[in-house]
Amino acid sequence: MRVKFLNFIEKHNLVHFGDRVLLAVSGGIDSMVMLNLFHGSGVRFSVAHCNFTLRGHESDGDQEFVSQICQTMGVELFVKRFDTNAYARGNRISIQVAARELRFAWFKELCVQNGFTSVAIAHNRNDVAETMLINLCRGTGLKGLTGMSPKSNTIIRPLLFASRIEIEAYAKENGIAHREDSTNASVEYARNRIRHNVIPQLEMVNPGVVNNLYSTSLFMGQAWEEIGAKLISLRDRIRKTHDEEILYSIPLLAKEPLRQLFLLEELTALGFSPGRIVDIEQSLFAQPGKSFLSKGYRLVRDREYLVVSPLIPQDEVCLQIDMDTQSIDFPINLTFSIEDAEDNTDFPRSPGIGVFDLHALKFPLTLRNWKQGDWFIPLGMSGKKKISDLLTDLKIPLHRKEKIYVMESDNQIIWVVGYRIDNRFRVKPSTTRRFTATMD
Amino acid sequence: MRVKFLNFIEKHNLVHFGDRVLLAVSGGIDSMVMLNLFHGSGVRFSVAHCNFTLRGHESDGDQEFVSQICQTMGVELFVKRFDTNAYARGNRISIQVAARELRFAWFKELCVQNGFTSVAIAHNRNDVAETMLINLCRGTGLKGLTGMSPKSNTIIRPLLFASRIEIEAYAKENGIAHREDSTNASVEYARNRIRHNVIPQLEMVNPGVVNNLYSTSLFMGQAWEEIGAKLISLRDRIRKTHDEEILYSIPLLAKEPLRQLFLLEELTALGFSPGRIVDIEQSLFAQPGKSFLSKGYRLVRDREYLVVSPLIPQDEVCLQIDMDTQSIDFPINLTFSIEDAEDNTDFPRSPGIGVFDLHALKFPLTLRNWKQGDWFIPLGMSGKKKISDLLTDLKIPLHRKEKIYVMESDNQIIWVVGYRIDNRFRVKPSTTRRFTATMD
Structure with a gap:
């Protein structure tokens, strides 16, 4: 495991000589194994722990646990408490999105103030496989199948070489203490269903499904590099904005061979499903007047343009x-x-x-x-x-x-x-x- | 359902004026619903039924059943009996592959002799979704996610607008008789697991998963059109054959940005898994000598070339x-x-x-x-x-x-x-x- 870890870091150039890495450690099994692997690896690192104060005593217990381990190891630790609920309410976003925004803003701050060169997140291959399957359920194109990179800007994911089984085996083998998140079973309903009910079934079809999904995500990433660049240049030609409206030229779209993929990436970002995008693409060749609604937007097939305008947000649907x-x-x-x-x-x-x-x-x-x-x-x-x-x-x-x-x-x-x-x-x-x- | 069916045929130009369509009818629910929808649609058609003689009396019962229905409807019927087992043994292929080869060879013959313009197969959206998930389990790239087209050459799939639930509802509603294939539960182990255990779980994450997978397959098809053409032209530059060996130039591959996707499509066809292809791609930048085995081939990273040579086939592994x-x-x-x-x-x-x-x-x-x-x-x-x-x-x-x-x-x-x-x-x-x- 340790050898695989170091090979993976080297293969993907995750850490260079002189780097200082900030490890995001929640206290869960993945991040505790990551901490264990970094400890004694020769890489200079510190730890950051976010207390999102979402689970009362339990959140404080996690913080206490990570603090003690870091103290024992002699590792520098940064801790911050967030009022995640208030932030989510204030910005009308979900708790998950709020936690993500708060955490990455703080990591950025720590990097600037303390000279960290990258932030290490303990995602593993099962996380990639689960995300791909969730995206497929919800409807996705190429981008949603590209998985996670071992390195994207200052974020590194040094545990992407391992599946959850390997991480659990290593933790058991080496007596690595960790805390279970009691909300795991309820907070992320879709992910837990995929994790506990779907992947084990798929593993009976092929025991290597997690690794295969991970490999496929790497290939999709390459296909996306090829196609994504083209779609961005199409954007300049086909799209314009006017006040809060986005307008896509119908005559230009109609003669563009990549229009389906273009609309897919543009409009799934605005909450339209892939099935709907098939319909929208077909409306290009039909009479004006059809309209489509997503969570936040209305799209109208007008004469010269597909016109997308934001809906006024409401608390209740x-x-x-x-x-x-x-x-x-x-x-x-x-x-x-x-x-x-x-x-x-x-x-x-x-x-x-x-x-x-x-x-x-x-x-x-x-x-x-x-x-x-x-x-x-x-x-x-x-x-x-x-x-x-x-x-x-x-x-x-x-x-x-x-x-x-x-x-x-x-x-x-x-x-x-x-x-x-x-x-x-x-x-x-x-x-x-x-x-x-x-x-x- | 009937309206949706006719719209789908029109939208995808499946049938033109004057066409004569040959319907592949097994007697199962999908093909019987297809027969019902074609009957009275104004399209000229006949029916072909293959008796693969794999299930004794049951196979003959299917043939009898389809014959009676066609007679009642006044529809022209072609029937052929195959010794599928003998054909599979003789060609050292699986029963499934044998049945497919026999069936399509016969359909082709019928088209030529009787002037049919296309052959209609009763695939539905669930078949697409199941195939995508099976391919993902076994490891796949872009091509394996492109699903089935409503039309490919002379094959048309006029039921691709419908999910299995819709087909079952329509069959019940209209009292459409059909026969169950008793081997369904055992022959296709992977497909049945996906059908009965995986998709219902995914539907609890998102009830539209079957439609979303189908839409995604359409988009993947478009992405593949874009990328596939490039890979074919790469082939001419990078690959050569020598006796039974295939040689891929390492210096040319090493500087080709699409090399991963190229190797993926070339080598999965030879039985290498996506994970292995990641390793093979990395071996380009390592010392010569590494070797990789698939079901039928050995690949060696030699000095100037990746050399692929066939293994001698053996009955027992x-x-x-x-x-x-x-x-x-x-x-x-x-x-x-x-x-x-x-x-x-x-x-x-x-x-x-x-x-x-x-x-x-x-x-x-x-x-x-x-x-x-x-x-x-x-x-x-x-x-x-x-x-x-x-x-x-x-x-x-x-x-x-x-x-x-x-x-x-x-x-x-x-x-x-x-x-x-x-x-x-x-x-x-x-x-x-x-x-x-x-x-x-």
Whole structure:
């Protein structure tokens, strides 16, 4: 392990003679193994520990633990406490993003003030594999598959040679103390599902899947270098900004062979999903007027330009869906269609597809978070049912309940999205036009 | 569904006026839904059914079923029986590959003789998503993520607009009869694991994962168009062949920025894994002499060239591992290293890593399939144990047992690869040099 570590540092030129490295050490197994490997490696280093004060006594315990180890080792330690919750609220960002911003701002400061040449982060190969799979789930292009570099600017990742199994084996072998983060199991829902349920299954298909995903990420990085540079030069030709709007020239896009990849990288950054970008690309060759919504932006296929304008941010989700809205990417991916109903026995029925009698609806519809007190009349029933009871019946876990949305017409719930439509708005034998909303 | 189907055909120009399409219909749900959608669509078509005679009465039942439906519908049907087993044995290929070759050769014949303009295959979006995930498990580059096109030459895939859920819903809704393939559960081990265990987990991370993987495959296709063309032109400059050998010029590769991607596409086609290709690329800048093995090829980093030569094919795996073999990709991925043993309490211990006392070994080692009667002395024990008993103790399912390999030194088993090393060859306090084999 130690030999592999030193080889990896040398192979990727992570540390040069005379460098001073700042190790980001949380107290978890990865960073404690990194600390152990740096200790006695001949590299000059100090340690930085962030106390994000998110887990009360536990956070303070981590800080105390890292302090003691550094003292025993005789290693210089920097510690800082952050009010992460307040920062996240103040900047209307998630706790994760807040923690990342605070941490990197402080590391930068430490580097400038103390002459550190790089900051070492204890990412391993499983982190790369998990991130690739999460990105694939959420929809991604080339960039999202490029993984993490062993070195990007002043950040180095000297543990990228190792898988989690190797790190755990080394920690056990060498009695390396570390602290478990009790929020690991809950904070990062997607990552934990990938880690505990998906990767072990994939390993039964191929035991080398983690290493293979890592290798693929390296190759994707090279493909991206080749293509990314072209996309940046396209940007100058095709894109212009006007006040808060971004405009993409339709005639120039239409004749550009790389337009799909270009739109992919431009628009996923604005929250549009890859599926939506396929639709947006096709709208280039259709009539003007189609519009698409993402979390923060509205894109309209105008005459000469695709026009992207920011939506006003809101705390609670409350989106309006007009009769001509094609699709939205936020808070969930939905596409909408209207069609003549010839045969009302023949249309898709699935919890992910809401099919309604168009004439029973009043536009604009509203999509919002469900709230206590909400009720509807489930399909096939005649009485009211509280949504809280429905969710209990369906055994929806708490952390998913927050992400349940309802669609309303004129203040009446027509669909508990992804679960059940309302009986009053269902398709009847008399229905002549159907409105369909499809999750994808 | 019908509207989506017709839109998809139109959008991708799958069928032109006057075309005659040959539908490949197995009798499974996908192809029966395809048949239903084509029926009454206005497109002229006939049906082809392959009886691979692999499942006895069941295969004949499928043929009978498809015949009856076609008769009822008044659709022209072509049927052919194949002796797939004999063809596979005769050509030393797998049953799957044999079935594919036989089927496409026959389709081609039917097109020429009967004037069909294209062959329609009932692949859906889940097939694309599953293939991408399988390729990622096995290690892949850009090409392996490009998915399937709605149209490639004379093959069209008119069901690529739909996910399996939509197809199942439509079949149920419209009472479309179909036959289940009883081998589905066992034949394609990897695909079934991905289908039943992995995708449902990923859908809990993001319900749109199947559509997102499909969209990503479209974008990867475009990226591949851009890069693939360049790699083909590189080939002319960098590669030459000599008898059965392929030679890649090292000086030319060394200064080519796309060399990693180039080697990836060249060498994965010869059975080398992406991880191995990273190593091969690095060997360009190291001393000559390193060698790498894949299923069918040996690659040697010579002075001026990377030299790839075919191995003589053998029925049973029996590979020799020399002291200077760096790694093999077949029948499993293994890397080898030798190191001085300073502290014999400190080395990785995991079933996937075999660590041995170098001086107890006699090279070349042999890697081969286990066979009845094999025995070894498991680590920590003093008596012999039959490998068949070990596999029973470990509850290894039958279909995996065939893929268990043993490593031998001088006709003595030193490792049941991936499970347990032999006690006689273990690292002891007196060990001065260690030989390590790592699965990846």
